[in-house]
Amino acid sequence: MKLRFAPSPTGFLHVGGARTAIFNLLHARRHGGTMLLRIEDTDVERSRQRHAEQIISSLQWLGVEWDEGPVYQSDRLERYRERVEELVASGKAYRCYCTVEELEAERAAAEKAGKQWHYSGRCRAIEGDPGEPHVIRFAVSSGTIEFHDLIRGDVQFEGDLIDDFVLLRSDRNPTYHLSVVVDDIDMEITHVARGDDHLSNTPKHVLLFRAFGAAVPSFAHLPLILGSDKKRLSKRTGATSAEEYREMGIVPDALFNFLTLLGWSPGENREIFTRDDSAQWFDLSHVNKAPAVFDPEKLLWMNGQYLMRMSAEQIHPHLLPFLGDGPKTLDDLRTIIDLHKMRARTLREIAEQMAIYFVDDDAIGYDADVVKQHIKGDDLGARLAALHDALASTEPFDVATSEAALRKVAEEQGVSAAKLIHPLRLALTGKGASPPIFDVAVVLGKERSLRRLKELIERLPALG
């Protein structure tokens, strides 16, 4: 068994393409088959080498591996020309000398007359001069074309409704239809899993496989991924490329898992699982038929689930690209990552939250709402001073001892611990929300914590 992912390098890796790649990979892994990566760059107008490189880089980041390739179709142009000549020789394809301009004019005229235009196939009969510019068209025969789709079941099309399509362009480059079939034959592809948008092209491919006397592979047409507007996912409704999610701070395992669930389910209410698990359970024939809407909210949730389950060691390398100035080594960040990983949904959020540890102690910006809510009472200054003194004499300075010290002060002052904890959080972080505040204090260390507390006490009069 052999499958392939065959993107065309005309842009970034689209999440729909990413899912197609994943489904191919999973099916191959599940059945002990091999996976090929093929770059379909026969459209010289739109294909770019840099796009191919970006797609490959995105696939690597996502963890979609392949056993063979990447194969570039642009390296195999002679092969397509050679095979198409075989079809011409056997009368299954023919040279067509109609120009694009002529055909366009016919099409426009038909449209004007309110009629449907079809290529007449008139060049089938003529014997032109092969030295003149021409394309090579496939001679589509009438009759029903039937094939089995692993996802849709049996599908049929009428040959009469399919125009004689172009196989080789006038610039001697193959069209997608030719190259894809020649390659799938040469590379011994047994299963073709691709986007739903190719379903209507499949009868053409079936005809070509037969014309070449080759076995027709199994097909599986995956439903599209839609945006929240129920239309094909586009920039308007959300990020469309895998790269954008990477930059957003989504971890590859989470995107992989999430994409896996778009159109497929392992059943038994399983949602979060490893690649190995999915490779064990996956089967193309259990993929949904209906298109799925991409829900960024659920992706964020899933990413959060992954982050909180990952160790600091695992998160660290993914986090590095999001870090600004400040410490970057695992040893410096381990505790902080552990403190924040369950409070963030993306790597970017972790990085942002980490900023509190690296600002200067006298440069903390206080959240106005928090000030309003917790900074009040004439005796607050005195209480905080008492807290400062208590913490100053706390030795060793750890989570348990610092908390005990604070609670003791609260008791002596006859107030609830919360009356001291909230201002302390404001002093240390400037915010109303943070990891448990004594953990924060320990990360900062006794000296810096005291400095920040002192800073708040000094700024108290100005805060009202």
Add this chain to the structure above:
RNA sequence: GGCGCAUUCGUCUAGGGGUCCAGGACGCCGCCCUCUCACGGCGGUAACACGGGUUCAAAUCCCGUAUGCGCUACCA
């Protein structure tokens, strides 16, 4: 227009004739836990597109309608 494909809570889905007055997850709303936030726990909201059949019995099978999407290129 023609051809093709599809249609279960707002979203992702389970479900493949009776065990479904439809299960799980995200989101949303309560409550609990709690130094805040997050996590976690408990509970709630919410769906078989519509109309005909077939059958003792249909979310599950068939037909039609509606809606959506795809193809209809010398793009893939």
